[in-house]
Amino acid sequence: MKRWQKVIQDNYGTPSIELVSGKGSVVKDAQGNTYLDFLAGIATNVLGHAHPAVVTAVSKQVATLGHVSNFYAHPNVLELAERLQKMTGDKSARIFFCNSGAEANEAALKLSRKTGKFKVVATQESFHGRTMGALSLTGQPSKRNPFKPLIKGIKHVPFGNSAAMKRAITKKTAMVIVEPIMGEAGVIVPPSDYLQNLRNYCDATGALLVFDCVQTGMGRTGDWFGYEYSGIKPDVITLAKGLGGGLPLGAMIAMGPAATLFAAGDHGSTFGGNPIATASALAVIKTIEREKILPHVDAVGDFLLAELALIPGVTEARGAGLLIGLTLDKPLAKAVTKRCQELGALINAPSESFIRIAPALNVSMKQAQKFVAIFAQAVKEIIHV
Numbered sequence: 263m264k265r266w267q268k269v270i271q272d273n274y275g276t277p278s279i280e281l282v283s284g285k286g287s288v289v290k291d292a293q294g295n296t297y298l299d300f301l302a303g304i305a306t307n308v309l310g311h312a313h314p315a316v317v318t319a320v321s322k323q324v325a326t327l328g329h330v331s332n333f334y335a336h337p338n339v340l341e342l343a344e345r346l347q348k349m350t351g352d353k354s355a356r357i358f359f360c361n362s363g364a365e366a367n368e369a370a371l372k373l374s375r376k377t378g379k380f381k382v383v384a385t386q387e388s389f390h391g392r393t394m395g396a397l398s399l400t401g402q403p404s405k406r407n408p409f410k411p412l413i414k415g416i417k418h419v420p421f422g423n424s425a426a427m428k429r430a431i432t433k434k435t436a437m438v439i440v441e442p443i444m445g446e447a448g449v450i451v452p453p454s455d456y457l458q459n460l461r462n463y464c465d466a467t468g469a470l471l472v473f474d475c476v477q478t479g480m481g482r483t484g485d486w487f488g489y490e491y492s493g494i495k496p497d498v499i500t501l502a503k504g505l506g507g508g509l510p511l512g513a514m515i516a517m518g519p520a521a522t523l524f525a526a527g528d529h530g531s532t533f534g535g536n537p538i539a540t541a542s543a544l545a546v547i548k549t550i551e552r553e554k555i556l557p558h559v560d561a562v563g564d565f566l567l568a569e570l571a572l573i574p575g576v577t578e579a580r581g582a583g584l585l586i587g588l589t590l591d592k593p594l595a596k597a598v599t600k601r602c603q604e605l606g607a608l609i610n611a612p613s614e615s616f617i618r619i620a621p622a623l624n625v626s627m628k629q630a631q632k633f634v635a636i637f638a639q640a641v642k643e644i645i646h647v
């Protein structure tokens with residue numbers, strides 16, 4: 263920890279443990295302690311650590327051709343783009359690859375400027391990334407305020423409130439961006455007709471509807487994309503986190519007329535769609551399909567939601583699939599998280615009021631049971647001493 267402070271900037275604070283290896287949903291620290299990993303690299307390691315399919319695909323690729331840039335095509339980029347297009351169910355879908363969620367949302371923001379308009383409607387408490395464009399979309403004052411002035415023309419309305427959206431979206435709106443379920447803000451699920459309403463307002467005004475599926479995409483909610491339950495389709499989907507299965511990879515998928523807004527030279531990324539990261543993504547998608555992991559996500563997610571809600575001290579358990587938010591009856595989420603770590607389970611408290619869990623999608627039912635026991639013990643000790 264002293265070494266960290268001597269060389270790393272203070273933006274993350276200093277971590278309390280150093281992780282050195284992992285297998286599936288178990289990680290080991292430098293002292294040899296093991297932990298159940300129920301954060302999975304912030305919802306990125308969808309197949310857990312060191313999955314043989316990922317290890318093989320990445321090792322083979324790095325030994326064959328590491329990086330070529332987008333001046334050249336590569337079979338992995340093409341195959342992954344074809345897979346993603348198929349998942350959208352829309353042959354008009356065209357994909358731009360980048361390396362992170364912030365970059366995917368930056369790409370969406372730039373795409374929306376090509377409509378000739380610049381106004382944007384986003385939601386309060388949303389999280390869309392930390393770069394200046396993505397931060398301008400983000401609706402959390404604590405993250406925004408130190409970096410003002412941000413990009414002009416972006417209005418934030420309360421999440422889940424259709425009437426507020428209807429008032430804010432006009433013919434001058436270039437795009438509307440929402441998370442299908444707000445992740446960082448506490449795993450907040452909107453009313454069931456919210457996404458459908460947004461589709462109607464955008465259709466009526468010509469605004470692009472962008473779903474930030476960076477956290478809710480790639481099987482996290484039991485569907486490939488976190489909006490699928492709504493039955494409607496956005497004009498743009500942004501992805502990252504789970505897409506590369508632990509390697510840095512993001513994507514901005516545009517459909518319909520939005521798919522042709524970018525012209526040659528409008529945007530780019532040196533590493534975006536890198537052969538190694540895309541090899542990992544393909545291995546992840548094929549494994550999820552072959553091992554029928556999406557129904558498993560629903561089963562384990564339902565189990566966790568039901569069991570965690572029963573723990574005294576937990577006032578609400580909510581979410582979809584394996585993205586779960588827990589509210590505690592005292593603002594002690596960070597202390598509970600710390601105690602969980604000492605008892606052998608890694609989770610995350612984005613604020614004092616709630617806990618987020620997002621294990622690998624192939625976490626076993628037995629590991630889920632073990633986690634519930636550890637979490638119940640931590641809550642009991644910290645909240646009901």
Ligand SMILES: *Cc1c(COP(=O)(O)O)cnc(C)c1O
Pocket residue numbers: 361362363364365367389390391392441445446474475476477478502503
């Ligand atoms: C994590 C996240 C981002 C930002 O992704 P980075 O890879 O950290 O830039 C954007 N949107 C959502 C919904 C996220 O959860």
